[in-house]
Amino acid sequence: MAARAIAAALQLGLIDRLASTAEMAMENVASAIGAPAVGAHALAELLDGYGVVRLRPSGVSLTERFREALEFREYLELRLRFADLVWPDIQALFPFLLCSIPEFMARSRVFDLFRYDRCLTVNAEALQSARRWTELTTGLTRYEAPAALGRVDLGGVGDFLDLGGNTGEFALQVCRRSATTRATVVDLPVVCELGREHMARTAAAEEADRIRFLTADLRTNWALPQADLVSFKSVLHDWPEADAIDLLRRGAGQVRPGGRIMIFERAPLDLCRHRFTYAMAPDLVFLHFLRPAAAYVDTLSALGFQSIETFTVELEVDFHLILATRPI
Numbered sequence: 001m002a003a004r005a006i007a008a009a010l011q012l013g014l015i016d017r018l019a020s021t022a023e024m025a026m027e028n029v030a031s032a033i034g035a036p037a038v039g040a041h042a043l044a045e046l047l048d049g050y051g052v053v054r055l056r057p058s059g060v061s062l063t064e065r066f067r068e069a070l071e072f073r074e075y076l077e078l079r080l081r082f083a084d085l086v087w088p089d090i091q092a093l094f095p096f097l098l099c100s101i102p103e104f105m106a107r108s109r110v111f112d113l114f115r116y117d118r119c120l121t122v123n124a125e126a127l128q129s130a131r132r133w134t135e136l137t138t139g140l141t142r143y144e145a146p147a148a149l150g151r152v153d154l155g156g157v158g159d160f161l162d163l164g165g166n167t168g169e170f171a172l173q174v175c176r177r178s179a180t181t182r183a184t185v186v187d188l189p190v191v192c193e194l195g196r197e198h199m200a201r202t203a204a205a206e207e208a209d210r211i212r213f214l215t216a217d218l219r220t221n222w223a224l225p226q227a228d229l230v231s232f233k234s235v236l237h238d239w240p241e242a243d244a245i246d247l248l249r250r251g252a253g254q255v256r257p258g259g260r261i262m263i264f265e266r267a268p269l270d271l272c273r274h275r276f277t278y279a280m281a282p283d284l285v286f287l288h289f290l291r292p293a294a295a296y297v298d299t300l301s302a303l304g305f306q307s308i309e310t311f312t313v314e315l316e317v318d319f320h321l322i323l324a325t326r327p328i
């Protein structure tokens with residue numbers, strides 16, 4: 001209900017109106033959102049209960065905490081959109097999600113959205129359909145990337161290879177932090193095309209010059225350049241464990257001697273410690289694919305990687321950040 005109340009307040013323009021004023025009288029709230037007094041009051045009371053506004057006899061004002069949260073408005077709206085998309089699946093199919101992931105996947109709307117098999121041939125329909133999910137992944141990565149990259153020393157990273165790098169948002173953030181890094185983003189053809197559009201829209205010319213997109217199907221094509229830093233960001237959880245380990249082995253093979261591999265992935269959900277919120281719905285549907293760090297660390301260790309470090313990064317759920325160096 002908190003999500004619904006916040007989404008309605010955003011959609012009805014109430015949040016914008018409140019953000020630009022210290023306080024609004026209740027009758028002005030009602031006319032601003034085009035609601036009868038009872039509807040406006042219900043919304044204001046709910047928002048007060050959720051700490052979004054303070055409702056006083058004189059009127060309604062945004063709380064300081066929500067004003068601070070509004071700095072991340074784009075992220076807030078994105079998480080609402082993603083959760084709204086996933087909840088119908090959870091409501092209709094939760095027993096399948098718990099008991100039979102193939103049956104859940106076959107019936108769910110969300111897995112029908114992330115159709116990588118429709119990203120192999122570039123045409124208007126494929127671009128349109130991939131745009132719907134790459135907007136979500138790009139938006140999440142915009143806000144998740146700083147939490148990982150703040151802990152990674154990018155000094156000495158000449159070439160960066162981002163495997164399953166989507167629209168290049170992660171690579172862009174690497175290049176913004178490291179002025180001498182050149183990035184190669186590897187992804188499926190349709191996604192690379194959307195990535196070029198994303199760069200044209202969001203990157204400075206000098207940044208876009210350092211980011212190139214390379215189309216490859218990582219199930220079959222590993223004719224890729226080597227790099228000083230190779231990353232898998234939110235990629236391995238898309239694959240069954242044996243395939244994910246195979247991908248990781250191959251990705252590790254792209255690291256130059258002395259270079260590093262970086263894995264940034266959601267950790268298994270800890271549903272006792274974290275109160276499960278509405279916004280966590282998209283994490284829940286990957287329940288079966290979120291693995292302990294050891295699943296990847298053991299592989300890197302067996303490949304002879306050294307200085308293996310694992311950090312826990314707390315976002316809406318815990319993420320693993322794993323860094324390891326290929327011996328010279």
Ligand SMILES: C[S@@+](CC[C@H](N)C(=O)[O-])C[C@H]1O[C@@H](n2cnc3c(N)ncnc32)[C@H](O)[C@@H]1O
Pocket residue numbers: 116119137138141163164165166167170186187188191216217218219232233234235238
């Ligand atoms: C969950 S998304 C994560 C994207 C990005 N790393 C991020 O964190 O925003 C997984 C990415 O893997 C890509 N992918 C899936 N199957 C692939 C394949 N066979 N070859 C190359 N890329 C693939 C998808 O197109 C998508 O961009």
